[in-house]
Amino acid sequence: MNSAADKRVTLADVAKLAGVSKQTVSRVVNGSEHVTEDTRTRVLQCIDTLGFRPSALARQLSTGRSQTIGVVSNGGQGYLVSGVAYLGMVRQADKMGYALLIKEMTDFSSGSIRTMLDYLIERQVDGVIWAGPEIGDSHAWLDTFDAASLPMPLVAINAKPRPGVDTVSFDNFEAGRVATRHLLSLGRKNIGHIAGPTNRWVSQQRVEGWKAALAEAGTSEMARNVVEGDWDVHTGGPGLRRLLEICPKLDAVFVGSDRMAIGVLAEAHKLGLRVPEDLAVMGVDNLPESAYLIPPLTSMTQDTPRMAEVALRLLVRRICERRGEPYPEACAIPENPLLTHDLVVRQSTLCGKLASK
Amino acid sequence: MNSAADKRVTLADVAKLAGVSKQTVSRVVNGSEHVTEDTRTRVLQCIDTLGFRPSALARQLSTGRSQTIGVVSNGGQGYLVSGVAYLGMVRQADKMGYALLIKEMTDFSSGSIRTMLDYLIERQVDGVIWAGPEIGDSHAWLDTFDAASLPMPLVAINAKPRPGVDTVSFDNFEAGRVATRHLLSLGRKNIGHIAGPTNRWVSQQRVEGWKAALAEAGTSEMARNVVEGDWDVHTGGPGLRRLLEICPKLDAVFVGSDRMAIGVLAEAHKLGLRVPEDLAVMGVDNLPESAYLIPPLTSMTQDTPRMAEVALRLLVRRICERRGEPYPEACAIPENPLLTHDLVVRQSTLCGKLASK
Structure with a gap:
């Protein structure tokens, strides 16, 4: 290590060498007019000698703009969405000239939320993406x-x-x-649902949608065929076994995530159930791998990077609006958008006919 | 929006209201002694009235410490490792009291690297994790x-x-x-390797290891059975077909990623090759899903979050060393550690005996 690197060169170092006040150095750096030409020259020479870098932070202090967006996440839970969403955000932020300041949150008490917001305010982030999933009253x-x-x-x-x-x-x-509706359209009569954790808003909404489709079809008696998983592959198999206890004639299952559906396919294989003849199986997420499972898995595409991108654009719109500046065209996002999933039908549900039992 | 939120309250606003210089406000905020008690009281009242928050940035400017670590990544490529690594870093950073400032990098020309480093220097990050994969001469x-x-x-x-x-x-x-060595130990005589992109340091190293094991076993003639994939599931099937052209008697394949191995299993299924009887298949990564494939996949556990955690600890050690401060015990990481993979043997290679052909 050379000694120059041992310590960051500060405004004070420049001021000392130049024999002026820190305020004077600050004026030179910020291009203020209230400095004589002699002083300016001397300060600039000292900046050069010491390798002082006029700090982005100093500019932030005077402009109140950090070109940084705070992202609050809880990565420990549901890593797939968080991990993939990060990448969508990182790319979009980069395109729009922002850096991301990522902070982890594990406790959702009101005190912790206040502390987190204060932290981000102190760092003068230009905006915040609140990216943790809604669990119980975490977002109350x-x-x-x-x-x-x-x-x-x-x-x-x-x-x-x-x-x-x-x-x-x-x-x-x-x-x-x-x-x-897709599973009903196959003529299946004993459909079950392996939901994600039922304290999640996302899971609750999917269960409501499942109930609505059954009600539309006049088959609300199936609505009781619901068990809970935790999104992860290891809960798919146990979920299928519990559904078979509730509904021994089970002939189709709507699984809340492709990862759990992988566990369901493995368990069906062990139990000697043919997919889709004996049991139609579908997931949600449409992972790149899902097209290559045995059999290929029907799924609902959930474009998580896009969600993150849209959120970032909306945030940039709000930043511009607060400053009374026009916002980029790409940021004209409607209020509270709800992005839709696309149904991708593959072999795991493609056989309309049930095997004769 | 209320008008108070339209604009951040700055040091200048407080100075104006209190009728003092910005420097005086700064002195009060930083607890300097060179302020009279009257002035201090008046400034504190104005801070309270306006809701001014003594800025973390201002403290950074005077102390040169930001409690922020810059992470340079290229998330667009190989999202699995980047996404999972982020989560390991976010968790560890949080534990050690740091925030992460994440920046994306797509171009590895020397000019771009200098610009990126300058950006991070300006932001006064306390340290940098260079997280993009080594591709071609990206790290030269x-x-x-x-x-x-x-x-x-x-x-x-x-x-x-x-x-x-x-x-x-x-x-x-x-x-x-x-x-x-594992595939050789099964008695397989016609082994192939589907490598990751061959311009990656990681892939090159695995190919070298593959060659070394073949040489040890006196079977270097198999070393030519190598094809290139791109880590992703869709290149597994084409990789297997090309290997079968080079080596029609192929009876085992070492696949560079579990995702490509999923494609290989699907393709083997299509071709009527039984796994493992006709073809032993193994991957690298040991994804949570790999234990639930049909058949369950032998793989090498690669603990990417741990790599990110170790890197963060090593970085904190270096930060402390530069400041001449003692570092936390958890940061006593050896120089240039090489973390090892663990072999996890499952059914896709568990059958030692070849089917009679």
């Missing part, structure tokens, strides 16, 4: 949230739309309805 | 890198260890060797 604080009380705009992703709060989410009710 | 600049020339330490992950540069990587040579 948004019900009474006064957006104007924050010095920067906030957008929540994958959360229940609320009046006065910007959200970008998927239409999980519609996803549940479309999936269930 | 590290060969002549003068670590002491940066005002903050830098750790590269998943990159070739180099003298004078901190790296945290996997031992991909050993992974290739262990995988190949």
Whole structure:
């Protein structure tokens, strides 16, 4: 290590070498007019000698703009969505000239939320993406949230739309309805649902959509065929076994995630159930791998990177609006958009006919 | 929106209201003694009235510490590792009191690298994790890198260890060797390898390990049975078909990623090849899903979140060392550690006996 690198060169170092006040150095750096030409020259020489870099932070302090967006996540849970969403955000932020400041949140008490917001305010982020999933009452604080009380705009992703709060989410009710309609359209009479964790808003919405489709079809008696998984592959098999206990004639299953559906396919294989002849199986997420399972898995495409991109654009719109500046055309996002899933039908449900039992 | 939120309250606003200079407000905020008690009281009242938050940025400017770590990634490529690595970093950073400032990099020309480093220096990050994969000569600049020339330490992950540069990587040579030895131990005589992109350091190392194991076993003639994939599931099937052209008696395949191995299993199924009787298949990554494939996949566990955590700890050690401060015990990471993969044997290679052909 050379000694120059041991310590960051500060404004004070420049001031000392130049024999002027820190304020004078600051004036030179910020191009203020209240400095004599001699002083300016001397300060600039000292900046050069010491390798002082006029700090982005100093500019932030005077302009109040950091070109940084705070992202609050809880990566420990549901890593797939968080991991993929990060990448969508990182790419979009980069395109629009922002850096992301990522902070982890594990505790959703109101004190922790206040601390997190204060942290982000202190760092002068230009806006906030609230990216943790809505679990139980983790987002209850948004019900009474006064957006104007924050010095920067906030957008929540994958959360229940609320009046006065910007959200970008998927239409999980519609996803549940479309999936269930698809299985009904195959003529299946004993359909079950392996839901995600039932304290999640996303799972609850899909269950509501499932119930709505059954009600439309006059088959609400199937609505009781629901068990709970945790999104992860290891809960698919046990979920299938519990459904078979509730409904021994089970002939189709709508699984809340492709990862759980992989567990269902493995368990069906063990039990000697043919997919789709004996049991039609479908998931949600449409992972790249899902087309290559045995058999290829019917699924609902959930474009998580796109959700993150849309949220970032909406946030940039709000940042511009607060500053009274025009926003880029790409940021003209409608209020509280609900992105839709696409049904992709593959072999795991493609056989309309049931095997004779 | 209320008008208070339209604009951030600045030091200048407080100074104006209190009728003092910005420097005086700054002195009060930083607890300097060179302020009269009257002035201090008046300034504090104005801070309270306006809701001014003494800025973390201002503290950074005076202390040179941001409690922020810059992460340079290229998420667009190989999203699995990047996405999962992020989560390991986010968790570990949070534990150690740091935020992450994430920046995307798509172009690895020397000009872009300089610009990126300057950006991070301006933001006064306390350290840098260089997280993009080593592709072609993307990391060539590290060969002549003068670590002491940066005002903050830098750790590269998943990159070739180099003298004078901190790296945290996997031992991909050993992974290739262990995988190949495993397939040889089954008595297979016609083994092939579907490598990741051959311009990647990681893939090259695994190919070298594969060659070393074949040489040890006196079966170097198999070394030509190598084709290239791109890590993704869709290149597994085409990879298997090309291997069968080169080596029609192929009876085992070491696949560079579990995702490609999923494609290989699907293709083998289509071709009527039984796994493992006709063809033993193994991957690398040990995804949570791999235990639930049909048949369950033998793989090499690659603990990517751990790599990210170790890198972060090493970086914190370097940060402390530069400041002449003791570092936390958890940060006592050896130089340039190479983390190892664990072989997890499952049914896709568990049958030692070849089917009679």
